[in-house]
Amino acid sequence: MLLDVPPVTGISDPFPVRVSDVPPGGAVRVSVRATDAAGDLWSSTTEFTADGDGYVDTGSALPGAAEWSPANSLGPLWTLRPDHGSSGHVFALEPGGGIALDVRVRARGAALGAGASRTVGRRAREVDDLPVPGAPGARLFVPADGVARPGVVLLGGAEGGVPAAAAAELADQGWSALALDWFPGGSRGVDVGEIRRALLSFVRHPSVSGDRLALIGRGRGAELALILAVAEPDLVGPVTAHSPSDIRTTDPHADPTATTYLGDAGPARDLPAPEKDSALGRLRARFRPAVSRGPLELADYYARARRRAGEEAVAAARIPVERIRGPLLVSAGTDDAVWDSRTMAETLAHRAAEAGIDAYGIVHQGAGHGVGWPFTPAGVPVPDTIAAYGGTVLLGGDRTSSGAAAVRSRDVVLEFLRETHGGGAR
Template sequence: MRTVIERELTDPWEGMLAAPADGSDLGVLVLAGSSGRVERERARLLARQGMTALSIRWFGGPDQPPGICEIPLETFTAAVDVLQANGAVRIGILGVSKGAEAALLTAAHDQRVDAVVALSPTSRVWCNVGPGRDGAQHPYRSSWTWRQQALPFVPLDDSWTPAEPDGGPVAVRGWYERSERTFAHLLASADIPVERARADLLLVAGGDDAMWPSLPFAEQLAGRRRSAGATVRLVARQDAGHRPRLPGESPAPVSPRFRYGGTPEADAHLGAAAWPHLLDTLRGKG
C-alpha cells in the first residue's frame, strides 16, 4: 500500500491535501454534498490509489456563506489552482449530490478539468439550500454564481408537504419532482451544460434515491452528452439510494432528519460496481 502524506489547509478554506509520498501528476478535487464536510476518508482512499486528493469545505466555514447559496464557482477553480501547484497535470473532480452539481458546473466553466465523477447528480441548477451571506433563506436564490452573476435555477415549490408523519426522517425526492412540474418553464434555462465540458464523465446513481431523482437526472445528463457527440458512462443500480459507498469507506451515518433510500448493502454494491470505472475515468483510461 502506498505511503500517503496528509496536510491540513486553513487558507483560503478549510481542507485536507492527501498525496502519495512519491508524488503524482493526477489531482482530484473531492467535494461533499450538503453536509459541507471535508471528505477526509474519501481523499485518503484516492491518495492510496496514487492520486493527489484535495477536499475542501466549500460552504459554512469562515468567510463563506452559511448555506449553499450563491456559492462562487471560483471556489472550485481556485482548488484546481492548488492541485496544479502541487504537481497535478490531469485534473478530476469527484462530487456527490450538491457536490456533484458543483463538479459538473465547474467542468462546464473551466476547461482545465479533465474528468468528473458525479455521484447521485442532478441535471440542472437548483435553488439555495440554507441561508446566504445575509442570513436569509427566502426568497429563493441560485446555489451558484460565476463571475459574480447568479446562474439560472429552479426554485422549490413550498406547497409540497412530506408523506411521512411529523418527527420522522423525511424523503424529499417528491419535493424536487413537484417543483419540476410547477416550474417546468424554468427547467431548460437551468440545465447544466455538460455538453460544453471537455472532461471525461462518469455518472453514478441509484434508482431508490429518496433525496432527489438522481437516476432520471443522470439519464438526462447522459442523453445530453450523447446528443452532443461527447462520451459518458452511467453506472446505476435500481435498489441503491443517495449515498453510494466506495470500497474501503465506512458505512454512511444514519440521519434523524432525512431518508436517503437504498440499503447499506445496495449502496455498497453500487459503489463497488462504479469503483473500477471511477479509477479509469480519473486516470484517463475510460
C-alpha cells in the same frame, strides 16, 4: 473449529472469513465488532452453513438469511449496526487511519465462550496531509512517496464538511486528492469564483502533475462539479458525478429565495422553489418532518419544484453539460430518496454523448443516494440518512444493495480515472 482471517487489509479490500473443522451442514455464526473513529461500537452477526467438508468461506457462501446476493466477503461489514445511535448513524473514519475488528465464530447452540476469535486490522496505507495555499477549508492528501501525481478534487454533498477520509482513500490508490468544504451553511451561498481560484491554485501545487484536474462529486457536489467543468473546460478534464442533478437545484430552506451558487456560476440559474409564494408549502416542506421526528424525504420536493416551475424555467436551470471537456462518468441508485438521480444521470450522459463527449453511466440496483467511491468505502456500512439542511435527510436504498454498489463503484471509478487521467496503482 479453526478461524482464518487476513490480519491486515485495506478499508475497501475483500474481507474473507474462513472457518474449518465444523460438522458438515452445521450452522456457524460469524460475529464482527468494530469501534469507529468517533469511539462508537458497531456489531453484526451473520449465520452461515458449513459445506460437506465442514468449511465456511464468507467470500463464496451466502448467509442463511440471504441478506445479500451474490456472495461477498464484505457482507458482514455492510450489516454492521451501531450499538447506540440512530439507524442513520455514520461509521466515522479518520483519513489514512485504521480500525480494529474483533471477529468471533461459534456453532449455533454452543456455549457463549466456545468457538474461536481473532482481532484484525483494516487500514489505508500511509498518505501525507499537506496545506494548499489559496484554498482555505481544504485538505490535500498525497501518496507518501513524494512523487507528483495527477490531481483529483472531491466535492461532497449537502452534508457539508471536508471529505477527508475519501481523499485519503483516493491518495492511497495513487492520486493527489484535494477535499473541499464547499457546501454553504444556511442560505449564505457559495462563491463559485472562489472555488475556481482554488482549483487554479491546486493544479500549480508541486504534488500535482499535468495541467488538468479530475473532479469527483456526489449529490449537490456532483452538481457543482458539472458547473465547474462547464466554467473551466481547459482546466477540468474527467468528471465523475455520483447521484447528480442535471439542473441547478434549490435548497429546501425555509426561505424560498435562497440560492446556492453565487458569482460566476455559468449561464444556468437555480430552479425556483415550489413554495415561493406559499407559506403553507414552506411549513409542509420544513416542519412536518420535524414534528413527526422523521427524516426529510426530498424526492417529492424536487419533483414538485420541476413540475411547478414549468419547461421554460427548467430549461433555464439546465447545466450545459455539452460544454465540458470530458470524459464523463455518471452513477445513480434506483432507490434514491433525495431526487431522481437515475433519470438525471441518464439525461446528462445522453446529452454529453450527443455533443461528442465520451460519456459512461452506471446504475446501481437497490442503492440509495450518494453511493459512490471514494465517498462510500466498500468495506463500511452505508448510512440510511445524513445530517443536512438543518435536519436529517433520507437517502433511500438498503444497506446490502448500497454496500454492493460501493464495491462496484470502486472498481468502475478506479478504471475510469486510470484510463482518462493517468496515475493510479503505485
